[in-house]
Amino acid sequence: MSIDLYGLSRVVGEKGVLPQRAKQLDPSLPCRESELLIDVESLNIDAASFKQIKGEVGGDAKRIGERIQEIVRERGKMQNPVTGSGGMLIGRVKELGARHPARELLKVGDRIATLVSLTLTPLVIEEVKAVHADIDRVDIRGHAILFASGIYAKLPTDMPDTLALAALDVCGAPALVARHVRPGMTVAVLGAGKSGALCLAQARRNLESRGKLLALDVSQGALDLLSGIGLCDVALKVDATQGVDVMETVSKATDGQLCDLVVNCASVGNTEMATILSVKDGGTAIFFSMATSFTAAALGAEGVGKDVTMVVGNGYVPGHAALTLDLLRTEPQLLQLFGTRYI
Incomplete structure (x- = not known):
């Protein structure tokens, strides 16, 4: 049986629609056989989206975090309903599905940055820890799911995470x-x-x-x-x-x-x-x-x-x-x- 390469099984109520175009994704556990489960540390919201959210809520850091949480709770992913855009994340590999192609390249505990948009990444935010409005970053506690087709990069050890994340976000x-x-x-x-x-x-x-x-x-x-x-x-x-x-x-x-x-x-x-x-x-x-x-x-x-x-x-x-x-x-x-x- 072929694997779910693009995460179609995570789309809620829209048969044949790819996750990026879907109105809602299912971010629930457990991790499936073709997926990679990530303990998320930070979201790097794309500039256009963060600017829009910041303007919408008046620039208050707490309200920015609440608005991002609200979007993710409604959609199962971070996709700004106004700009349509998302961003990317960094976190630590928690689980590798039995048929995920990165099983030979990654191990549990590796720290990675996803290089696919948050608009197609199933995501749960359990807590917003901090909002860094000057660099469009939100530190959270939560989990995300990377599909078999999802690209990523191991975080480099010779530069700070925040710097690497900022660069990889637009690489x-x-x-x-x-x-x-x-x-x-x-x-x-x-x-x-x-x-x-x-x-x-x-x-x-x-x-x-x-x-x-x-x-x-x-x-x-x-x-x-x-x-x-x-x-x-x-x-x-x-x-x-x-x-x-x-x-x-x-x-x-x-x-x-x-x-x-x-x-x-x-x-x-x-x-x-x-x-x-x-x-x-x-x-x-x-x-x-x-x-x-x-x-x-x-x-x-x-x-x-x-x-x-x-x-x-x-x-x-x-x-x-x-x-x-x-x-x-x-x-x-x-x-x-x-x-x-x-x-």
Whole structure:
């Protein structure tokens, strides 16, 4: 008998629906033969989701924790009903099902980070221990279930958990940038958060000192940090919800040429046109932001007659965890930046 590779048996009341699309999952015990059971320590909520929840409840840490608990209790997983996004977790392996493919790679007690979204991960929160609003993290007591198809990374021993979690949460972003950036290109990264910083570091590596690298953000302080460690050639303070203004700023910075590639890592909505308008005809836009609207991007590009290839950032790229951790290990100033922000 084939194993339940994708966790279809955990979907409540919707036959044939995959867990990510399901309205509700069954997170109950016991662990099944194709599953991995995790004692959860921390949830790293994705930036767009945490921002929305924080705004909804007024920024109070206790209320943020209660709202997250409420969502998980209702849905059996952490999937923000407004943004549709989740995040990822770290914890310790508690049990390996008899037919889980990681039986030869993991043992009970190993500490791991899941590299699949919380939107498809059965989860129970028994207690919210702490809310770290500055880094979008929630420490909890509870359990989660990883399906046979679920990817993960063993937590490294040479850096703090919180730092590794912050980087692994967005490790698909720099890995996809590595595929698309070539020497001589003009590249812009919109958003100076953790994914933006990693994308800039990888783009700089790929450019090999040939090309131009722009960082765009609404926060001058964040831009100053990136500039200070040499992660960009040009730092532009912009409001990404103002598409035409951003285009004009980028055009001026590139002598009217615009960009070969723009990577959107913004954690707010309505930034699609800033991205599209900043790309030259024939260029590429990569959307990593969970606040992106496909409709706004597709119809927006059509509406302005922009010939742009649009890529939806996939959180999974083969080797993405190793690539991201290598960036931190080999870029001391990037590691210091992450250490300052996320420890």
